[in-house]
Amino acid sequence: MTTELRVLDPSEWDRWYGVLELAFGGVPEAPEERQLWRDLTEFDRSLGAWDGELCVGTAGAFSFLLTVPGGASVPAAGVTMVSVAGTHRRRGILTSMMRRQLDDLRAAGECLAVLTASEPAIYGRFGYGVGSYATKATIDTNRVRLAVPEGVEGVSLRRADLRESSAACEAVYAKLVPARPGMLARRPGWERLPLLDPAGDREGASPRLCVLAERDGDVVGFAHYAVKVDWSSAGADGSVGVHQVMGLDPVAEAALWRFLCSVDLTSSVRVHSRPVDDGWQHLVSDVRRCEPTLRDVLHVRLVEVGAALEARTYQAPVDVVFEVEDAFCPWNAGRWRLTGDAKGAVCVRTGDAPDLALTVRELGAAYLGGTSLVSLAAAGRVRELREGALVEASVAFGSPVAPWLPHGF
Template identity: 70%
Template structure:
């Protein structure tokens, strides 16, 4: 193999990103998109595989901070921009990039790595488990009624230009982050992502619009959306396409959804990435006409098992010895005693007899509290070695709210 793997040089970004675009269909992005992703790329955390002066592989990571069960927000690598040229497949380039990336993350002390997979079957062999599902829905708002809670009418709604309301929207988003595992803090520059609005990405819909929910002069919720007009012989059949939404209390939440439900000349509301436990599902008159689909979202990898398990809390007391298999990152392999509760946790290597046996992939899937260990055990992915240990650990690892990764990267 003649390829050279090295850290990206800033002046190589256009060539490097061009390889990524080619790998994803060779459809050039808009100037707005390219400018944003160039600004967000962290060259020192990005890798390129080069065959002479030709880039044949890309991989990178963003230095995120992610909420984990218990409310802590911890450093997490957002793995991104992974590609291999079709001329250089089956040569070990992807494996070498994943190997180098995880080694580097371990050296910098980041215990978690997160990604959203274009092809889910790729990343399991590198230890990533599907940890945060997402929900999609197409709601027939002409047939489905929305029942709202008391206090909804006390919320004032106000239209605003998205770029002018960005600071207020981000303030609401920031308050929501600790309450849901998987949510990502917005580092400087990332507040631009929800506002990205190139015409080529609208799919025939309007420019981005914003509605704010207010109470007592304070913004307590927001929704960013587009409207796609449509008509048939019976009249208007437009679609509301929801981008991002957040609210601080049930009344503000309901007021925003009622607004989206009743936009003139529309009869459908489309959501593409929402939490699996989205509250509107309990406000509708007919869930069948909402065409809800749950699918994979965020994939998580524990780079350092001990540090990662200590970074979160546990909703019930737990004292369990985990026998962890990790062929790709052998420093994680072995037995770990995890003790913890809602106040904190400790996880250290041990020679004690194991209570549960699992791979780091299953540990990643269960980490955010959305995939029960008992479910993984029923699939044969976790083995109980001490009676009662599985139920205890599964309860402890759970989360009262579903984990959710709010946007791609």
């Protein structure tokens, strides 16, 4: 049988999405969740693989604006909803969808693609590198105390309806987007994502709650969370599940963390995904009692090496020639000279001798400043060909704040 790969028609969405649900365990999503993803689907950027009338593969992309080092918002394709039916594995369907996606992105002039991976081992062969990480933690609030900065008492907190406070929370979010690489500017429709709270996904916790932080009448932060009440022989043993905490300054954010760590009838705060350099880690009296763990989040693919490297700035002057290997997108292969600093950059083809040799996957990993080229070289994934070039480039590619993806897609 031959498999046809074609752009998704809106009339095919239910069958297409059903294949995706089956690939991720077969548990149907709540109607409101399914409707949200249908509304956000960009049909002209969604692909289906068809075996006759049977859909056997799915892949899509969202049109995002991604913050890169230097604060610019760069168009990036958010690759999503990728699956292949278990009955049609090892037939090249995934490869054909990845091939078509990247060719289409190049034709459209987009230089970046990003994704979150259910199985990270899959996407390295298509040139994606892990560009950002996040911390997961469980704060033992019976044993851990918070030392908050001066000024916290000047921040007032009030409970707010999740939906009614959405505009105020989105305004806080929008102000923070340019400050951290890896964050996504929310386009119309995406403000609904933080409000999605299907009862079947709560695992015994409360509906999602909201607290606003205010100073002089202005909203300067918010927390979205849920409370799960539990009891042991010693008494109340509930937990606070943190969905999002954002403050416009350290004092506002500390006030929110203090609140979350003092909710009645709870003894722990469960943090699902926070930046690896998040300030709460320095507020707690004993970080070991918080059990922080690291997880990969955003995988980055440079679709056009020259344009992507020119789209960001560099925290130190850099003048380096990369010998790039890219078997999946051969138009990127060869030598590229990057010159740049904090004001801008130029990256062009060159015949000059190379200073560093690496694959496009390593460039993707280092692109947002969260993974150092020195670290990749320690694993044998970057080769230094000119003495001193590795440190020079690694320092330049760094970011003063760690990249972070605030929500999935």
